[in-house]
Amino acid sequence: MAKNPDNQVSAVRKTKHGTALTIFFTLLSIVYVMPIIIVVMNSFKRKAYVNRYPFKIGTGKMFVGLENYVEGIKKTEFFNAFGYSLFITVCSVAVIILCTSMCAWYITRVQTPFTKAMYMLCLFSMIVPFQMVMFTLSKIANMLHLSNPVGIILVYLGFGAGLAVFMFTGFVKSIPLEIEEAAMIDGCTPIQTYFQVVFPILKPTAITVAILQAMWIWNDYLLPYLVLDIKKYKTIPIAVQYLKGGYGSIDWGAMMAMLVLAIIPIIIFYIACQKYIIEGVVAGAVKG
Amino acid sequence: MDKAIKRYFPLFALPTLVAFTIGFIVPFAMGIYLSFCKFTTVTDAKFVGLSNYAKAFTDGTFGHSLWYTALFTIVSVLLINVLAFAIAMLLTKGIRGTNMFRTVFFMPNLIGGIVLGYIWQLILNGILANFGRTLVYSATYGFWGLVILMCWQQIGYMMIIYIAGIQNIPGELIEAAKIDGATAPQVLTNVTLPMVMPSITVCTFLTLTNGFKLFDQNLALTNGAPSDMSQMMALNIYDTFYTRQGFEGVGQAKAVVFFIIVAVIAVGQNVITRSKEVQQ
Numbered sequence: 001m002a003k004n005p006d007n008q009v010s011a012v013r014k015t016k017h018g019t020a021l022t023i024f025f026t027l028l029s030i031v032y033v034m035p036i037i038i039v040v041m042n043s044f045k046r047k048a049y050v051n052r053y054p055f056k057i058g059t060g061k062m063f064v065g066l067e068n069y070v071e072g073i074k075k076t077e078f079f080n081a082f083g084y085s086l087f088i089t090v091c092s093v094a095v096i097i098l099c100t101s102m103c104a105w106y107i108t109r110v111q112t113p114f115t116k117a118m119y120m121l122c123l124f125s126m127i128v129p130f131q132m133v134m135f136t137l138s139k140i141a142n143m144l145h146l147s148n149p150v151g152i153i154l155v156y157l158g159f160g161a162g163l164a165v166f167m168f169t170g171f172v173k174s175i176p177l178e179i180e181e182a183a184m185i186d187g188c189t190p191i192q193t194y195f196q197v198v199f200p201i202l203k204p205t206a207i208t209v210a211i212l213q214a215m216w217i218w219n220d221y222l223l224p225y226l227v228l229d230i231k232k233y234k235t236i237p238i239a240v241q242y243l244k245g246g247y248g249s250i251d252w253g254a255m256m257a258m259l260v261l262a263i264i265p266i267i268i269f270y271i272a273c274q275k276y277i278i279e280g281v282v283a284g285a286v287k288g
Numbered sequence: 289m290d291k292a293i294k295r296y297f298p299l300f301a302l303p304t305l306v307a308f309t310i311g312f313i314v315p316f317a318m319g320i321y322l323s324f325c326k327f328t329t330v331t332d333a334k335f336v337g338l339s340n341y342a343k344a345f346t347d348g349t350f351g352h353s354l355w356y357t358a359l360f361t362i363v364s365v366l367l368i369n370v371l372a373f374a375i376a377m378l379l380t381k382g383i384r385g386t387n388m389f390r391t392v393f394f395m396p397n398l399i400g401g402i403v404l405g406y407i408w409q410l411i412l413n414g415i416l417a418n419f420g421r422t423l424v425y426s427a428t429y430g431f432w433g434l435v436i437l438m439c440w441q442q443i444g445y446m447m448i449i450y451i452a453g454i455q456n457i458p459g460e461l462i463e464a465a466k467i468d469g470a471t472a473p474q475v476l477t478n479v480t481l482p483m484v485m486p487s488i489t490v491c492t493f494l495t496l497t498n499g500f501k502l503f504d505q506n507l508a509l510t511n512g513a514p515s516d517m518s519q520m521m522a523l524n525i526y527d528t529f530y531t532r533q534g535f536e537g538v539g540q541a542k543a544v545v546f547f548i549i550v551a552v553i554a555v556g557q558n559v560i561t562r563s564k565e566v567q568q
Contacts, residue, residue, distance in 0.1 A: 021383045029392040035407050035440070042410065054414035103304035110294050118305065125312050127554045129501045131525045132547040133315035135540060136322065139330045140315060158311015161304050190293045194300070219400025221504045222526075237402040241508065252410070259403055266398045274391060277398075281445060282452040285490045 036263065043068055043260045047253025064253070069261070072254035076239035078261055085235040088149050089218045092156035093210050096164050099157055100209070101202055104168030105194060109180075119169060125162035130222060133159075138226035147229040155227055156217055164209050167284065171205040172198070204283070211273070211280035218266075236262050323540040340541035349516050350542055353524040354549075360431060360520065361499035364438045368495050369488070372443045376450035377480075390451070394444035405508020408437045423510055430510040430518030437505055442498065446491045453487030454480065482564075489561040496557055500550050521546050 042050045044065065045058035056062070072078065107115035141147060141155055175198065183193045199206075221237040224230075230238055240258050244250050270277060293300070318330065323340055325333035344350055375393065379386050396404070412433045413422050423429050457480065465475050481488075503522040506512070512519035512527070519527070525546060528539035 018381075018383050021378055021381065022385050025378070025383070025385065025389045029389055032392050032396070032440070035411055038411060039407055051410070051413065052417075054410050099303045099307070102300040106293065106297065106300035110290055110297075115301075118301075118308075121313065122308070125308075125316075127497075127551045128312075128316060128547055129522065129543075129550050131501075131503075131522050132543045133312065133319055134526075135529055135536065135543075136315035136318040136330060137311065140310060140318075144310065146310075154307050155311050157304065158307035158309070161308045162312070165304065184292065190296045191299070215398060219398075219402075219504075221400065221402050221507075237400050237504070240406065241402050255406055256410070259406055262403050263399060267395070270395060270398055278390070278394065278448055281448050285449045285452075285487070285494070 039256055039259050039263075042252075043256035045253065045256070047251055050252035050256055068253035068257035071251070072243070072257040072261070075251070075254055076242060076258055077234065078236075078239060078258060081234045081236050081239035082261075082265070084149055084233050085218060088152055088156070088224070088235060089214055091150075092153045092160070092217050093214050095153050095157050096160050096213055097206050097210055100161050100164035101168045101199065101206060102194065103161075104165045105172050105198055105202075107165070108169055108172040119165070122162045122165040122169075125159075126166065130159075134222065134226055137223075141227045147227060149228070149233055152224060152227050155223070156213075159223070160213055160216070164213065167209050168202065168205055171202060175201055207276055208280040208283045211277050212284050215277075319540055320544060322537065323544045324537075326537045328534070328536055336537065340537040341545070343535075343538045344541045344545060347528075347538070347542075349519065350521075350524055350528075352517070353519050353521045356427070356431070356518070357500060357502075357520045360434060360502070361496060364435050364442075364499045365492060365495045367435065368439055368442050368446055369491055371439065372446035372491065373450050373484075373488075375443065376447045376454055377476075379447070380451055380454045390444075390448070392444075393447055396441050397445045399441070401502075401504025402508045404437055404441055405505045408433060408440075409509055412436070424513035424518075426514065427517035430513070433509055434502070434505060434518075437509060438499070438502070441505075442495060446495065449487050449491055450484065453484035457483045485561065485565040489558065489565065492561060493554065493557055497550065497554055500553065521549075 038054060041057060042054055045062050045068075046064045047068065049056070049058065049062045053062075058064075107119055137155070137159070141151065144151070146152060146154055179201075180193055180197060183197045184190075188196065219237060220235075221241065224233075224235050225238050225241075228235070228238075234242060240255070240262055243255050243258060322330065322333055324335060324337060326336045326340075327333040379389060399407075409423060412429075416422055416425070416429065421429065423433050461479055461483070462475055465479050470478065501522055502520055503526070506518075506520045506523045507526075510518045512523055516524070516527075521542075525539055525542045528535050528542055532539075
């Protein structure tokens, strides 16, 4: 809200050091993207040269074309991994958004000792590190036959509920009760009220929650590694880690190719939704 | 209206409640209980009292991982926040290319810990090779390697939060301070910093807990080498569970200790920095 006055101030400041700063940040940006460029460069090099000369451009006998990619995709079954990652992330986020927003609305509107306790438990769960529950959670998931890409959605809903319920509750509290009462008086059932009146108002928060959860689930390694039957189902982080052989020997050629393939979907997603991602992070931080 | 909604409990609250019970409440409660038991799977638990905790505290690798983690967290919290704040200050001056720089600095944050670990293993080993060393030569290299990695990953994220905080400061406030003759450092310490305190609260909270709970990056970058010396707490707990036969109970006891430390830090930090926030 106070953005405009600040911009006027910066307009005054702009005259001084402006160009020098732009040059400085341009150089810094180049340094910042360098690691990724180096990985891309190395993904086209023969594997024996990757680890030995990581900063040399792969020309002549070092260049192998797409060999590393072919090798890596075969070894890790990358496209399966991509499919599982995409399926688990999209479905988990959709389920989390739907279920936790409904739950948050319910526990805000129905104030009983039970719903209050549930809210407190959600808050509490946010400070519990995953290592605390990893062993018991993975055993329970196995017992309940949740060790597959569909079952893990339930696990993500459970473990991700804390943050999501907390953020939705914060927003539901700010919605004036009169709007919902009017809808109810006009004959809406609670289901209609929720989906036609409340959820549309919750949309900005839903986007924030979706982005935070998607960033977490897509990159999560340990939870799927422990919960899923990894002989059958590998997500992308598991597939990358799988390339590291038993005694720490790594096929660096295939590794480079897989790192590139793992980064590409993220960059496409980032470029497409940059505005929402950055707004989501800011909104999430303010409420968190 | 309460009553009308209340009947819909099974539809609105039950799915989340069931998942939350399976995914959090039961594992957490069982985790506390099992930390007092000897077990290999969860069904053969035998109560053994505090002996798991005694073993956890006499395990030298655990103590070492605690100090290593604490030191890492302090260094990374300071570096990340100072650098992110400095960049945020410079990027709110309205210079050309601001949006592009923001985009670039934020980007590494979206890359997962495992992928980041291998990217930096390649680069840092490539640099260290010039001196005939590798990342696993000693725990010091692993330590600074992780610090560099975390800075690269998190500065952009924190910068975004600081930029939002700085842009929220009313321009009149800074103008007024300048008219009253405040120098640039005075404006920074007496106006800007107190006004962005909410952002500082959030960023220190995030960097603190991220630092303490760090796992993926640690696993991919050094995996604790050499001989568990660069092992952080989360990885130490993981190794106790899954690589040492018969130590599941000790692992769970360590996990409880870990949880208490993280909880105390998270709550304590919130209380301290929130008390320094000013009303806008």
